[in-house]
Amino acid sequence: MISKIVRKLEPITLVGGAAVNSQQLERAIVEAPTLVAADGGAAHIVRAGRVPEAVIGDMDSLSGDLKAALPKDIVHEIEEQDSTDFEKCMLRIETPLVVGLGFLGGRLDHQLAAFHGLMQFQDQRCVLLGSDEVVFLCPPLLDLPLSAGTPVSLFPLGPVTGRASGLRWSFESLDFSPGENIGTSNVADGAISLAMTAPAMLCILPAQCFEAVVKALVAQSGSWPARG
Template sequence: METKLVESLHGITLIGGGPVQPALMTEALALAPTVVAADGGADRAIKLGITPHAVIGDLDSLSRAARQRFADRLHRIPEQSSTDFDKALRHISAPFCLCLGFSGGRVDHALAVFNCLVQRPGRRALILSPSDVVFAAPAQTEIRLSLPPRCRVSLFPMAAVTGTSAGLRWPIEGISFSPAGAIGTSNIATAPEVSLRFDQPGMLVILPRAQLRAALSALGTEHVRGK
């Protein structure tokens, strides 16, 4: 079993090395006040004027300034078979993680993060960007999203997945989703509540950023500050 380097009864804000808008950080901190940096995310934290509770990763992207400033909270995990995002998620125990700075930089880094999401859906990690919130749907569990009329609901499979839905303009029953086949982007909510259920892990749900609380509620988080 992995040693938990950070434990919290509330959400964790996890920072990566990619671009992070200050307004997005403020929004995340209001819901998840404890900050953890994944490797080079420590340098992003410095730019944002934030001191992380811990810095986790192989630390090969960390600047000298960040090493010196955060020397008392560095946790080096030297293995190279996983990403720093995965290393951080594995060593955090919290109801959910809001993850910033992981989707607006290099495309290969973003794809690796999405791959990790579907491999660890139990971590309840949500990727935030200026426009979107992305999370992995659990398998064999119905999720219910309270959404405004005509809200965008995009589904992108990272594996072969089938599912059922209610409240979508284009129902997903009978569709065999796969990364190299059918995908489900730009669907639209037609009811106050959208329900989704998938037979296997591997489906990413992508919503407008404004629906972050709806996503958290759908995943069953009970420790959202200000809720």
């Protein structure tokens, strides 16, 4: 069994290597004060004048100079190449919620890999914050206090049946599947409620919804079980 490197009772900010600006980092720290870096994401943290509690990854994107400058006991090199740095981190941290920065934007294949990681670790609640959107895997039930007119997109990564109220186009027991039926470009009429039958639905919202999403995910009871 793989041991946890970081355990916290409060949310953790996990920083990856894609673009991260200072405003995003400060917003994340307010909600999730502990900083963990996925490999080269350590550069964003150090540039902001902070030190991560841990740096986890295969270290292929962490510069030699930065690695040498960091305390040796916080650098955890994981040599296997069967998982991404995001997945290596998710496997080794324990927290009520991960706030992921530096995983949206940049290379599309890296973003898709992060979405795969959300499904791989379906039992660990996680919200990815980018410059324009927040993305998370829908839990079984979720109530979100959104403002009227907020864009809401639901994108299935696998077969899932969903129910939603509070949307301009609400639905009941609707089947979704990639290549068949998706739920992008919907609009909130106000507070919304979502219910999903499987851990396979991404919810995509504007970045200004970040704080509301964090509070809702932490407060909502019920999670998906860990993958067997």
